[in-house]
Amino acid sequence: MLSRNAESLYWIGRYTERADDMSRILDVAVHQLLEDPTTDVESAVEHVTAVLGFTPELDRQRTVWSLTEQVAYDRSDPRSIVGLIGAARENARGAREVISSEMWECLNATYNDLGEAELRARRLGPHEFLSYVKARTAMFAGLTDATLSHDDGYSYLLVGRSVERVDMIVRMLHARSGGAGGAASWMSVLIAAGAQDTFIRTHRGSLDAERVVEFILLDRLFPRSVFHALRSAELNLAALDRTPDRVGAQSRARTLLGRARSSLEFVDASTLTADLSAHLSLLQDTCRAVSESISAEHFHPAPFVSWTDASLSLEVR
Incomplete structure (x- = not known):
């Protein structure tokens, strides 16, 4: 392509x-x-x-x-x-x-x-x-x-959608951080993320900050969660990488996505709300770095070798 x-x-x-x-x-x-x-x-x-x-x-x-x-x-x-x-x-x-x-x-x-x-x-x-x-x-x-067709073009589109989704879900949580506390405030976050019905069915209507943050950041089944979006971006970027992973991912973008995904996969959910702002800022920094890496690796690669005619100046013996 x-x-x-x-x-x-x-x-x-x-x-x-x-x-x-x-x-x-x-x-x-x-x-x-x-x-x-x-x-x-x-x-x-x-x-x-x-x-x-x-x-x-x-x-x-x-x-x-x-x-x-x-x-x-x-x-x-x-x-x-x-x-x-x-x-x-x-x-x-x-x-x-x-x-x-x-x-x-x-x-x-x-x-x-x-x-x-x-x-x-x-x-x-x-x-x-x-x-x-x-x-x-x-x-x-x-x-x-x-x-x-679910080929390379589809993978590029899904990578873009997933990276942007992570950034925007993080912004939704940042938007909550400046408002008043309480269940109504967290419900507004769920509504903005399109998650209110799924969350209520999953947690039987029990609404508190820890459960909302855990659901939006870590849930593996909800397609708009940060973890799900990171995993989608990682898998689709892997499908675009033709180099064998002999010693781990060769792509810096894949490495960044994998680190962000694993940091959420194994985090202690009870500690998320205590240092939520730091987690969110780190995710936003990751999104920026991933986008820059994808651009450099896939869209603006290093120029081809420029051949010269230096050999033509050699005398024929």
């Missing part, structure tokens, strides 16, 4: 996952800000924008509406939800020969209908727009699994 197509598929996976998870985080945050009159709106908005990687605009009052304008609707910012969908669409446009028609049509239609979804949201509330994005990214993920 051409490295430019592999890179496009990797970033399609990352951009669509980020748009989905940002919509989830923003939907929960907006609901809390609108429903809880005791919330300090300005500090809450500042915290959410910081968690999502944005800088609050200094010349604008920090409200629910300024938050959605900046994070969801801003077409001039490639980090916004609209910008992410647009970036995924442009990568898909450049990789049309390696994706299915259904995948392209889904992304293209999603992007073209963002304006109408925004108009509905301005009349009915941000939930309309955010629900649209969540539904369309879920459709794209389903079409990818159903219509794209």
Whole structure:
């Protein structure tokens, strides 16, 4: 596979996952800000924008509406939800020969209908727009699994999706760290991660910080847990590595993923909440390092040897 197509598929996976998870985080945050009159709106908005990687605009009052304008609707910012969908669409446009028609049509239609979804949201509330994005990214993920050959291209897309999922789930937990404590706060984390129903069935409704953190970070069966996403990225990256593992993984990205996965696999779950911030920061650093390593190893490898004509200057004897 051409490295430019592999890179496009990797970033399609990352951009669509980020748009989905940002919509989830923003939907929960907006609901809390609108429903809880005791919330300090300005500090809450500042915290959410910081968690999502944005800088609050200094010349604008920090409200629910300024938050959605900046994070969801801003077409001039490639980090916004609209910008992410647009970036995924442009990568898909450049990789049309390696994706299915259904995948392209889904992304293209999603992007073209963002304006109408925004108009509905301005009349009915941000939930309309955010629900649209969540539904369309879920459709794209389903079409990818159903219509794209499960070959190298599929592995690159899943690696991108999994790495981004780890980073965004960590951000969801960071978003909780700045809010009020209590069961309602942890339930909001589960809702943002799409984990509330599975968690309740697994733990019979017993909701406390340790169990929520353990479930979101360590659960091996829930597909949106950090452990599951790390394992998925590790396995798909291994499928792309053609070198035999004679003395362990040769890829730095695989090594980093394996270390992060094993550190969670054998951690004492009871200690997670005591030093949660350190664990989360380490995972975010790992995601950045993995992405840089994948780019260097798979998309921008060292240049080929440049042959010279020095031998031609030798006299023929």
